[in-house]
Amino acid sequence: MPLLSLKNLSKRFDKTQAVADVSLDVERGEFFGLLGPSGCGKTTTLRMIAGLETPDSGSIEFDGRDITNLPAERRGFGMVFQNYALFPHLNVFENVAFGLRARHKPNPEIRERVKGALELVQLPGYEKRRVDELSGGQQQRVAIARAIAIEPALLLFDEPLSNLDVTLREETRGELRELVNRLGLTAVYVTHDQEEAFALCDRISVMVGGRILQTGLPRDLYEHPAQLLVGQFLGRNNLIRAIRLSAGKSELAEFQTLEGGHTIRIAVGDKNLVPLNQACILAIRPEHILITKLDDQLENAVPATVREINFAGATSSIKLDANGLTLEALALEAAGLSVGDHCIAVLPPERISLLRNE
Amino acid sequence: MSEERPSSVGQRARPPRGQPAWGASHHRTSDGTAAALSPRLILLLIVVVVLLYGVIYPNLHVVIASLQRDGGWSLLNYREVLSQNIVLESIFASIGISVLTVLFCAGVGVPLAFLFERYTFPARRFFATLAALPLVLPPLVGTVAFIFLCGESGILARLVQSVFQLQHSPWSLRGWSALLLFHTYTMYPFFYILTGAGLSRIDASLAEAGRSLGAGKTRVLTRIVLPQLTPSLIAAALLTFMTSMASFSAPLLFGGGVRVLTLEIYTARQRGDARMALTETVVLAAISLSALVFFQRYEGTRKFAAAAMKGAAKRRKAVSAGYVRALAIACGVLFSVLLVLPVATLVLVSFAKEGSWTTQTLPSSYTLANYTKIFSDSSALEVFLNSLSMSAIAAGAALIWSFCVAALIARKGRRHWKRVLSWLILVPWALPGTVVAVSLAEAYGKPSPLLGSFILVGTFWILPVVYFLRFMPLVVRAVQASMEQIDAALEEAASSLGAQWWQRFTRVTLPLVWPGAIAGTLLAFVIALGEYVASVLVFVPHNRPISIAIASELRDFNLGAAAAYGVVLITVIGLIMILAGRLETSTSAG
Numbered sequence: 001m002p003l004l005s006l007k008n009l010s011k012r013f014d015k016t017q018a019v020a021d022v023s024l025d026v027e028r029g030e031f032f033g034l035l036g037p038s039g040c041g042k043t044t045t046l047r048m049i050a051g052l053e054t055p056d057s058g059s060i061e062f063d064g065r066d067i068t069n070l071p072a073e074r075r076g077f078g079m080v081f082q083n084y085a086l087f088p089h090l091n092v093f094e095n096v097a098f099g100l101r102a103r104h105k106p107n108p109e110i111r112e113r114v115k116g117a118l119e120l121v122q123l124p125g126y127e128k129r130r131v132d133e134l135s136g137g138q139q140q141r142v143a144i145a146r147a148i149a150i151e152p153a154l155l156l157f158d159e160p161l162s163n164l165d166v167t168l169r170e171e172t173r174g175e176l177r178e179l180v181n182r183l184g185l186t187a188v189y190v191t192h193d194q195e196e197a198f199a200l201c202d203r204i205s206v207m208v209g210g211r212i213l214q215t216g217l218p219r220d221l222y223e224h225p226a227q228l229l230v231g232q233f234l235g236r237n238n239l240i241r242a243i244r245l246s247a248g249k250s251e252l253a254e255f256q257t258l259e260g261g262h263t264i265r266i267a268v269g270d271k272n273l274v275p276l277n278q279a280c281i282l283a284i285r286p287e288h289i290l291i292t293k294l295d296d297q298l299e300n301a302v303p304a305t306v307r308e309i310n311f312a313g314a315t316s317s318i319k320l321d322a323n324g325l326t327l328e329a330l331a332l333e334a335a336g337l338s339v340g341d342h343c344i345a346v347l348p349p350e351r352i353s354l355l356r357n358e
Numbered sequence: 359m360s361e362e363r364p365s366s367v368g369q370r371a372r373p374p375r376g377q378p379a380w381g382a383s384h385h386r387t388s389d390g391t392a393a394a395l396s397p398r399l400i401l402l403l404i405v406v407v408v409l410l411y412g413v414i415y416p417n418l419h420v421v422i423a424s425l426q427r428d429g430g431w432s433l434l435n436y437r438e439v440l441s442q443n444i445v446l447e448s449i450f451a452s453i454g455i456s457v458l459t460v461l462f463c464a465g466v467g468v469p470l471a472f473l474f475e476r477y478t479f480p481a482r483r484f485f486a487t488l489a490a491l492p493l494v495l496p497p498l499v500g501t502v503a504f505i506f507l508c509g510e511s512g513i514l515a516r517l518v519q520s521v522f523q524l525q526h527s528p529w530s531l532r533g534w535s536a537l538l539l540f541h542t543y544t545m546y547p548f549f550y551i552l553t554g555a556g557l558s559r560i561d562a563s564l565a566e567a568g569r570s571l572g573a574g575k576t577r578v579l580t581r582i583v584l585p586q587l588t589p590s591l592i593a594a595a596l597l598t599f600m601t602s603m604a605s606f607s608a609p610l611l612f613g614g615g616v617r618v619l620t621l622e623i624y625t626a627r628q629r630g631d632a633r634m635a636l637t638e639t640v641v642l643a644a645i646s647l648s649a650l651v652f653f654q655r656y657e658g659t660r661k662f663a664a665a666a667m668k669g670a671a672k673r674r675k676a677v678s679a680g681y682v683r684a685l686a687i688a689c690g691v692l693f694s695v696l697l698v699l700p701v702a703t704l705v706l707v708s709f710a711k712e713g714s715w716t717t718q719t720l721p722s723s724y725t726l727a728n729y730t731k732i733f734s735d736s737s738a739l740e741v742f743l744n745s746l747s748m749s750a751i752a753a754g755a756a757l758i759w760s761f762c763v764a765a766l767i768a769r770k771g772r773r774h775w776k777r778v779l780s781w782l783i784l785v786p787w788a789l790p791g792t793v794v795a796v797s798l799a800e801a802y803g804k805p806s807p808l809l810g811s812f813i814l815v816g817t818f819w820i821l822p823v824v825y826f827l828r829f830m831p832l833v834v835r836a837v838q839a840s841m842e843q844i845d846a847a848l849e850e851a852a853s854s855l856g857a858q859w860w861q862r863f864t865r866v867t868l869p870l871v872w873p874g875a876i877a878g879t880l881l882a883f884v885i886a887l888g889e890y891v892a893s894v895l896v897f898v899p900h901n902r903p904i905s906i907a908i909a910s911e912l913r914d915f916n917l918g919a920a921a922a923y924g925v926v927l928i929t930v931i932g933l934i935m936i937l938a939g940r941l942e943t944s945t946s947a948g
Contacts, residue, residue, distance in 0.1 A: 052850050072853040079854040085847035089869045098865070099855030150855060 001064060003028040003186055004049065004154060009058035011044055018044040020210040022058070026188060031180060033201030034190045037233060041210040042190045043158055049188060050156050051075045062154070073102070078147030079156040083163065084139050086131040092118070092142055093127035099150035117145040120179060137168050144176070148183065155180065155187040161196060173199055194234050198222070206230050223285075228355045231283045238289070238327050239355075240264070240282040252299075252349055255282060260325030262302050266352040281355040288351035289329035291318065291337065292344050300347040302327075306339050320345050397860070401762050408759065409782050412827045415808055416801035417643070417785070423800060424637045439637045448617040449641065455534065455618065456602040459541040463598045464591070466542060467549025475557040479686045486554075488694050493547040494931050495701070496888025498607040498905045499924040500544050502912060503700035505531065505612060506707050506921065508539075513703060516719040532614030540608045543700070545601055549594040556590030557583075596653035603646055604790030606891040611912075619645075620792045620891070627796070627895065639796045643789050650788045701928065708921035715917065728922035738907070742926070745903040748818075749886035752825035756833040757879045759826075764837045764871070765863065787831035791891035794828055799896050818901050824892045829882035836878020840871045873941055880938040884931045 002025035011019040019041040026032045034042040047053040049060060051072030059068045067075060078099075086095050096114045105113075118124055121141035131139060140160060147155060160176075161169045177200050180187050191197050197204050198218040205215040214221060214230045225231035231239065242255040242264060252265035264282060292298075304327065308319035318337065320327040327345055337343065427434045439445050474486040492500065508514045510527040518528045530536075560583060568578040606620040613621065619642045626635035708728055710721030732738040763783060767776050786794055802814035814820050844867065852862045890905035897906050904927055911920040 047850075050850075050854055052854070072850070073856045073858055075854075076856065077854060079851065081847045081851055083845065083847060085845060085851035087848060087851075087866060098852065098857070101865075102852075102855055102857040102861050146851075146855065156854075 002026055003030075003063060004188070005061040006045070006049070007059045007061070009045065009048060009055045009060070011041075011048060011053060011055050013044075017210050019048070019055075022207075022210075022212050024205055024212060024215060026186060029184060029186055031177065031187045031189065031200060031202045033197040033204040034188065034207055035194060035197040035201075035204050035233075036192065036207035038192055040207045042192075042207045045207070046156055046158055046188060046190045049154075050077055050079050075154075076150065076152060077154040077156055078150055078152030080140075080143050080147050080158065080160040082159045084143040084160075086139055086142055086146075088131060090131070091127070092123070092129045092131060092134070095131060095142055096146045096149050098146060103150070113149050114145075117149040118142075120148065120183075121145045122175075136164055137172065140164060140172065144179070148179075148185070152185065155185045157187060157189040157191075159191050162191075162193070169196070176200070206233060208233060223351075224353045225283065225355065228281055228283075231281075231353065231355055236286050236328065237283045238286060240284070240325065241279060242282050243279050244276055255280075257282075257325055260302070260323040262300075262322065262325065264300050264347060264352065266349045266354060283353045283355050284347050284351055286317065286328045286330040287315075288348060289327060290346040290348070291320075291329055291331060292346060293336075294344070298344075298346045299349050300352075302345045302347065304343055304345045306337055306341045306343060309337065309339060398766070401766050404762050405759075405766055405779065409779075411808055412823070413782050413785050415806075416797040417789075419801040419806075420636055420643075420797040421640055424633075424640045435633055435637045439634060439641070444617060445622065445638065445641075448619050448622045448638075449645070451534075451616055452603055452619045452642070453645065455537055455541070455605075455616075456599045458534075458538055459545060459602040460595050460598045462538055462542040463546040463549050464595070467546040467551075467594070468553050468591070470546070470550050471553035471557060475554050477686070479683060479690070481687075481690065485690045485694055488697055489550055490547045491697055491701075492544045493551070494884060494928075494935055495544060496885075496890070496905065496924075496927060496931070497544065497605065498890040498908060499704070499888060499927060500700065501540065501607040501611045502908065502920055502924055503704040504540055504543075504608075506917070507700050507703040509612065513706075513719060516717070520719055530614075531612045533616055536612050536614070537605075537608055537616060540612075541602055541605065545598045548597040548601070549591070552590045552594040552597075553587060556587045560586050592653055592656055596650065599649055599653070600646060600788060600790075603642070603649070604792065604891065606790075606792060606894075620790055623792050623796060624895065632800070635796060636800060639793050643793045646788050646790060646793070647785070650784070704921050704924050704928070707917055708925045710918050710921075712916065712918050728918040729926075731919060732922050732926070738923075741902055741904055741907040741923075744901050745887050745905075748822045748901075748903065749825060749883050749889075751822040752829065752886050753833070753879050753883035755822075755826050756830035756882050757875060759830055760833040760837040760875060760878070761868075763834050764841055767838070783834055784831055786827040787829075791824075791828055791889070792895065795824055795892035795895040798824060798827070815896060816898055818898065820896050820898065821893060821901065821903065824896060825886040825889060828889070828892060829886055832882045832885075833875065833878040836881070837871055837875045840874030841867065843874075844870050876941055877938045880934050880941075884934050887931060888927055 004026040006022055006024050009019055009022045010017070022041070022045055024032075034045060036042045044053060048055050051067070051070060051074075055068060059066055061067065062075070087098065090098070093114055096117050097110050100110045100113060114127065115124070118126060121144050123138060123141050123145065126134075126138070126142075131142065134142065140163075143160070161172055164172060173196060189197070189200055191200075201218060203215065204218055204221055205212045206221060207213065208229045214226045221230065222234055225234060225237075228239070231237045241258040243258065245254045245256050245263070252267055255264045255266065256262070257264060258279070266282065290298075302322045302325070304320040304322035306318060307321045307326075308317075310317040310319075315330050315332055318329045318331055320329060320343070322345060329345060331337075424435050425431055425433070470489060474482060474489070495503075504512075506512050508531055510530040510532075512531070515527045515529060518524070519526075522528075564586075565578050565582055568582045573581065604620060605618070606624070609616060609618045609621045610624070619638060623635050623638045623642065626632075626638060707715070707721065709724040709726070711723045711725040711727065714723045715721035763779070767779060789797075798820065799815050802809060802820075804813065805811045814823065848866055848870075849862050852866045857865065888905055889903065890909070893903050893905055894909070897903060902910075904923055908920050908923045908927075911917075911923065
């Protein structure tokens with residue numbers, strides 16, 4: 001049985017449908033991500049889990065109980081806010097102790113638990129500091145300490161790292177994951193940063209326009225997006241319009257690209273097949289396209305011309321023109337290639353996804 | 359709001375995993391059993407009762423009474439009143455003076471705000487603070503000081519007379535020009551303060567963007583800065599207009615032949631013409647409320663959502679060129695002398711020996727007698743205690759009341775009744791003090807359906823009630839403004855940490871709102887201390903406030919004593935305002 005279960009949640013704000021029919025399950029001990037562009041309803045979903053918004057319809061179950069209408073203060077979930085929401089009139093100790101005082105814990109226990117929480121976030125001895133004396137990263141840690149001090153049944157994160165600069169963000173990310181693992185907590189993490197979601201989360205739901213488009217392991221989402229919108233949102237992708245041809249060779253289905261007229265074969269199960277002669281979209285990641293100079297009879301080898309080479313540090317992005325079909329490839333070294341060269345672009349069948357265009 | 363939600367019976371089954379069953383007993387109170395007497399309901403009851411007794415009933419009573427004649431409904435009162443030339447003149451004068459006052463105050467206050475907000479020069483902060491001084495000057499005391507300074511037998515007039523060897527006083531402080539001069543002096547701070555605040559809020563990068571797009575300085579001013587200032591300017595215009603409409607002390611003491619509505623109502627009541635006073639009160643109230651609605655509607659169309667981006671830091675330009683600098687300093691000194699002069703005069707006169715100041719430019723001999731008189735005379739001391747206690751009662755009640763209102767009109771959910779509530783609370787502020795006093799006096803001057811045979815008028819309580827009604831909107835605004843500044847996420851964080859609504863209120867909201875609330879309360883207290891307009895209509899002889907004592911000393915030509923009262927009052931007010939300022943800076947720094 002999942003620990004947290006959302007069933008057909010919907011929420012409207014005036015004229016906008018913020019969340020539409022969202023269902024998902026979070027298992028015990030899981031680090032679950034809600035990933036989507038801004039305004040996709042991920043924060044609203046998180047706030048409904050926290051009890052800060054009431055859903056218009058649908059239900060939320062936690063540990064087998066319906067908590068849909070339970071007020072936030074009685075859920076016992078810790079939440080880390082995007083702007084941290086530290087109480088400006090209280091010092092670090094009182095901020096972390098806030099939830100414990102609300103529970104009328106005896107003072108010695110409060111002292112002990114606050115000390116422990118501050119040690120966990122590597123801020124021992126900061127008890128007497130004012131929160132506005134702390135750096136952004138330290139405030140962030142206090143916010144986390146405050147949320148874990150109440151020994152939350154579920155930990156909720158609302159883009160907690162978005163106010164930190166890049167290096168600090170990556171550092172904190174690792175520590176956060178380690179901390180949640182060590183405490184054996186279950187977490188729901190909202191972010192618009194796919195890299196962050198991939199690095200942190202065990203499973204991810206991709207939300208766009210208030211709906212969950214796909215839920216799965218980070219790698220599966222990245223390599224096999226089920227829908228065009230997911231493919232577009234997660235990293236760069238070559239989206240190739242094609243129609244399925246009548247004939248297929250063994251387990252490979254055969255497609256013809258609308259631009260360039262190339263024949264592409266991909267490995268695809270029968271259930272995902274589109275009807276014959278109907279337009280569909282094939283997706284392949286730039287880093288999965290191989291560029292060679294020799295035609296050695298590989299599957300899906302497409303002759304192309306180099307149009308652009310963009311140096312981007314570790315890799316180079318190479319724009320190719322294959323008889324009207326524009327492809328973007330990523331190569332570790334662009335050595336030996338220059339603009340105007342003829343080459344062969346190889347699209348490995350197992351790397352190509354067939355997208356539903358909904 | 360969680361506490362608005364219907365009770366969730368049966369969901370208390372067991373706490374979430376890993377949670378001790380903390381506070382299980384506390385949950386019960388927010389559940390169905392206590393719903394009949396929930397704190398919210400009690401608050402609502404208090405608020406409704408106060409508004410009913412203080413705002414709805416008295417005002418309705420006056421309107422209804424004005425529409426009745428010989429026991430039947432009739433418009434005869436209005437026909438009679440509006441057919442009198444004197445009344446029409448006073449309506450015209452009230453509106454005309456108010457409109458001109460708004461223009462004059464804008465003319466002084468706006469450039470001054472630009473000067474202090476945009477440029478830096480020696481002692482800028484000192485002058486900037488000084489410029490707000492007239493705001494805390496009680497109107498009656500200001501009027502008295504003006505008479506001493508520039509009245510026809512005041513210091514300036516006598517100075518000119520003696521220098522030029524004139525037979526008669528060179529001018530008389532009477533009529534429209536005198537009123538406009540005094541109004542401008544006392545009310546320009548509305549424009550000065552609000553424009554300054556508006557300017558400091560404008561993101562300097564917007565002006566920089568304008569410049570980078572090729573707009574010249576004038577264009578940036580007219581197309582970027584001024585449009586963003588509009589809300590501030592409208593708010594200032596509204597405040598000035600309403601204050602001017604309600605102005606009473608100045609027309610009373612040096613209005614000369616100018617009749618304004620407030621004065622008309624007062625004299626009608628003195629004559630015992632209750633019907634006329636009532637009808638004129640309704641007319642004055644109607645004008646004030648329409649002005650409020652007009653300005654607020656206009657303001658609503660001109661609000662800009664503040665772009666929550668990182669803006670460029672504003673920098674004040676240093677006035678560096680030698681002669682400009684000298685000029686700026688000279689202007690500053692002149693300006694501050696002008697500002698301080700009336701108060702300085704008051705201080706001077708307070709030390710003048712009684713009867714020693716007859717035809718000389720300055721009083722010829724000085725004494726402490728005026729002060730020893732008001733401090734040794736037990737009846738004079740009593741006057742101070744009266745004002746202090748009544749103002750303290752009113753301000754304290756306003757503070758408690760504001761938290762009741764604020765807790766009720768919490769941030770989420772826009773309901774219709776909340777708007778009605780906010781509007782009703784604003785009404786006593788929008789109504790001139792004369793109107794508030796007359797409506798209370800009429801409603802509770804005889805046995806009433808709300809108070810039975812208890813007659814409020816003539817008791818100690820009438821003035822505290824009037825002060826409370828007049829100044830509680832100030833405190834409510836202060837509390838609401840500080841509440842709006844609290845990040846909504848703080849309360850959400852508190853509730854996610856398990857704090858019940860009263861824990862959230864006492865541990866998060868209250869500590870954050872407190873400084874603003876206290877500052878607002880002190881302001882209300884200070885204004886109530888010098889209140890005259892309403893006091894003069896309903897005060898009780900054995901419970902006279904300071905303002906009434908000043909007016910009666912003045913009537914007896916005890917100028918020194920009147921001035922001494924004024925100086926003590928200003929000193930007390932000044933000390934309290936400094937305290938309020940300390941309070942605000944000490945907390946905003948943290």
